[in-house]
Amino acid sequence: MCTEHSSNKKTDSTNKTAHDQEHATWNRRSFIQALGLAGAGSMVLGGSNVSATAPSPLSVALSQAENDNILVIIRLKGGNDGLNTIVPVYNYDTYANLRPTIKHQQSDLLMLNDDFGIPNYMNPLESVWGEGSMKIIHGVGYPEQNLSHFRSSEIWASTQADSFEPTGWWGRYFEDLYPDYLINPPAVPPAIQIGSIGNLIFEGTDNNYAFSVANPNQLANVAENGSLHDVINIPDCVYGDKLLFMRATANTTFTYAGVINDAYMASTNNAPYTTQPLSDQLAIIARMIKGGLGTKVYMVSLETFDTHANQVENHETLLADLALSIKNFYTDLATAGYDDKVLSMTISEFGRRPYENGSNGTDHGAASPTMLFGAGLNGSGFVGDHPNINSSAWDNNDNLVPSTDFRDVYSTVLTDWFCLDPSVVNTILLNETYDNLDLGFNCEALGTQDFNNISTLFHIPTYRNNSTFIEITMTNSARVDIKLYNILGKEIATLSNEIFYPGTHVVDVKLKANQNLAYGQYIYRIHTGGQFYSKSILIK
Structure with a gap:
């Protein structure tokens, strides 16, 4: 026990030790974000006994449109080199001349069809492709590509390229679905995000709608224990009172810890996951999905794809982790019948230049492929046209010109995977209409609900x-x-x-x-x- 205002050196030493231990495990930034003080969390009142709200017409429409489908967004952070991920064998000589040092040898490629191959270290995806559970969208990007990691990441998260938009596409969705989120949040977290804290994708006007953790170890701790901090073994003093308040508030803030723990403990992994970064993240998510958590959207991160130098070795490590993790993830989900309910989608803020630099790497570029996985795709294949890699077709920055707008991908996922009315999708995408792609899934018409007179x-x-x-x-x-x-x-x-x-x-x-x-x-x-x-x- 410690005593208030004590001058006893032993007590002071004990307090200092407790203080130091607390700082060794306490992540102040995570605490502040969780409280919502930095605009990056909003779970603070999940446990309050407040009566249920009357839903708005828009939230009713969104709820009625929802199905059991789940989306896992895999962020390839740093800008993935598309040409060394999906190799354009149909124009191999041009590709090889652009990349004399970092090119893949044709003999080292696994051919997906006559025109495109993947490096042999991505061989776990060969069976995924063969099972009809993989699609590749060529040349994804947006006009006048911004080459800043930060700004381009904002654009991909917000869907707004012309000016800064402080909300994300999923944040806007959840904001309409849960207008009273702070007081009366849903029973389960709308989204779970590992890494990429600060990314706008789940940001609404005033709330962040994702249960966000910095790394898989932090999420595993919540999933396994159901809380963040011990509130029992607290010293009896002013310091203890403050510590109790901070810990209890943090535990209250993470109101979803209990339901996450219940789902996690209700299932096991049934695939040989490795300890690589993406594998760790997907293994935890698989258990939460199989345990019936009910969260609709997950985002995981794999970094860093910013391969300015030593690309051959670094890219292999990253893509090998991606390929094996995806294979194990869907093998695991299939044991519980979820493989056709979970769509995984890669995103990356930009691609790389078509030609190598002087450091055995590639610099910031534009168009890059988006890969999708899941039995719900109903067949493997390619979508869209591959960008022309001949130098005469590059833009003014020597970059590949995108052939597919990334917002077309988002629109298709919202409309055909989550079955939202197109007028709602337009609102989510800032009142812009984008083309829907043929990704192998579609929804029946949602009826003739009137969204025109909805006001907020x-x-x-x-x-x-x-x-x-x-x-x-x-x-x-x-x-x-x-x-x-x-x-x-x-x-x-x-x-x-x-x-x-x-x-x-x-x-x-x-x-x-x-x-x-x-x-x-x-x-x-x-x-x-x-x-x-x-x-x-x-x-x-």
Whole structure:
């Protein structure tokens, strides 16, 4: 036991040891992100006993359209070299002349058809291809490719290339599906993300909709134990009180730890996974899927594909891990009958230049293939046209010109895999319409639901002169009830319960609360027109 204000050196030493041990295992960034203080997490009120909400018309439509299908996004972080992944044998001489040092010998290729082959170290995919569970989309990218890792990753996540868009395509989907997410989240995490923390793909206007962990070890700890931190063996002192609060809040924040643990423990792996990075991640995901977790979207990461130098060795290590991991993943899923319910899709922020550089590598490029896996593809094959690799066809930056827009891929997955109405898909893709590709799956028509008259409430927190406000824009007159909660789900105050007329209304949070509010994170919840909306807010 430690004693408050003790000057005993032994006690001080014990406290320092406990403090040091805590810092050795405590990831401050993960804690802050989980709390939502950095806009990268929003699980803080999952355990609060708040009544269920009335769903919006759009959320009903999305829920009705949902099926049992699952998507696993495999991020090849760093920019994958497409020409050394899917080798254009039909024009092998040109390919070889562009890459005299790093080219694959024809004798070392496994031919998928007469025109394209994969390196022999990807041989686990030979049987996947033969079983009809693999498709390759040629030349995926977007016009005027940005060659920055960060900016291009944002574009792939947000679908917006012309200007910065702070939300992601899956974030927008889940935001419409769960408008009251902070107060009344779904029973299972909408998405699970390993690595790539900070990527926009699951980011909504105010929430991140993924249960995010930095690495597979962190997720394995949650899956195996059901919580993050011990709240029993706590020293009895001021330090212990603070430690208890931090640990308990973190455990409450990760409200989905319990359901993840239940699903993980309800199944086992039935494939010979290795200890390579992607293999570790997919092994955990397979157990959660087979255990019936119900999460719709997973994202894993494999890095780094930024092969400016020593590409031959580095690329082989990465692609060998990808190939064997995919093979084992689907072998594992098939033992429980999930192989046709899970679609895996690779993404990478860009490809590489068609020619090698002076360091036995390739520099940032443009078009690159997207690979899809799963029995739901109903046959293996190639989709689209391969980019012309002759130098006369390159763009002004000496890059391959994309033949397939990556948003066509997204649109197809949303429309034909998840069976969403095309008008909803257009909203998710920022009101742009993209072409659907023939990927081997499709959905029956969803009916004639009217999405044209759906409206959502515009509301944002604003800050000025050391005060905190909520701005609400009304399109029609309605009673508006606004309540304020702390981060543990306790109601603090009613900020409004009155008729708001069309126009913009500004609510002074501290004034309306009529009490002293400590500095920190809170949640406000609006109830109007039979619908609930919630966001996090900072009291200054």
